[in-house]
Amino acid sequence: DAMVIQNPRYQVTQFGKPVTLSCSQTLNHNVMYWYQQKSSQAPKLLFHYYDKDFNNEADTPDNFQSRRPNTSFCFLDIRSPGLGDAAMYLCATSREALSYNEQFFGPGTRLTVL
Amino acid sequence: DQQVKQNSPSLSVQEGRISILNCDYTNSMFDYFLWYKKYPAEGPTFLISISSIKDKNEDGRFTVFLNKSAKHLSLHIVPSQPGDSAVYFCAASVGDDKIIFGKGTRLHILP
Numbered sequence: 001d002a003m004v005i006q007n008p009r010y011q012v013t014q015f016g017k018p019v020t021l022s023c024s025q026t027l028n029h030n031v032m033y034w035y036q037q038k039s040s041q042a043p044k045l046l047f048h049y050y051d052k053d054f055n056n057e058a059d060t061p062d063n064f065q066s067r068r069p070n071t072s073f074c075f076l077d078i079r080s081p082g083l084g085d086a087a088m089y090l091c092a093t094s095r096e097a098l099s100y101n102e103q104f105f106g107p108g109t110r111l112t113v114l
Numbered sequence: 115d116q117q118v119k120q121n122s123p124s125l126s127v128q129e130g131r132i133s134i135l136n137c138d139y140t141n142s143m144f145d146y147f148l149w150y151k152k153y154p155a156e157g158p159t160f161l162i163s164i165s166s167i168k169d170k171n172e173d174g175r176f177t178v179f180l181n182k183s184a185k186h187l188s189l190h191i192v193p194s195q196p197g198d199s200a201v202y203f204c205a206a207s208v209g210d211d212k213i214i215f216g217k218g219t220r221l222h223i224l225p
Contacts, residue, residue, distance in 0.1 A: 004157065042118070042215040043158070043203070057212070090157060098210050100146055100165075105157025 004106035023091030120216035133191040137204030144206040
């Protein structure tokens with residue numbers, strides 16, 4: 001089945017220790033998104049890639065970076081995690097970067113910062 | 115500043131009855147609205163959408179109603195089934211811009 005896979009499902013890191021979350025897709029979609037969802041909050045878009053073009057949201061902290069080495073994979077790097085970065089991180093894909101294109105989400109990676 | 119508001123964190127409905135989930139928005143420029151459904155330990159999945167040029171869209175047991183003057187939309191599920199127990203996210207967008215999500219409403223279908 002075509003899907004969006006996120007690894008790991010749970011990640012524990014220490015305050016200030018860099019961490020990388022990964023996402024892969026078998027849908028061959030052009031667009032990949034990273035969302036942050038804190039407890040009882042709405043998912044918030046951090047950035048997205050349209051193919052190799054990176055699109056950062058204006059309010060995404062510099063601490064968050066992303067890489068997309070190929071169509072299938074996208075990584076979220078948190079350079080110096082703070083306690084406030086503990087959240088669920090959701091990866092999603094869509095065929096095109098249009099709002100009416102359905103987004104397909106992975107199950108998420110829950111990040112804990114100690 | 116929440117542009118998409120789901121004011122009910124949770125809702126309980128008897129199986130077989132109608133579930134009505136509500137969503138309010140503040141940005142009058144929003145022209146496309148979506149509902150996503152999320153089960154525990156899974157990512158959200160698309161459920162139904164509506165363009166601002168319509169006031170109703172129906173897909174099987176699911177109907178979304180849009181009231182632009184009130185900046186309000188609602189999702190109706192009839193009849194409610196146990197598998198409908200999930201978190202429902204309302205979302206909206208302007209043109210091709212990003213989707214803005216609400217905080218979600220947890221729906222419990224009671225036997």
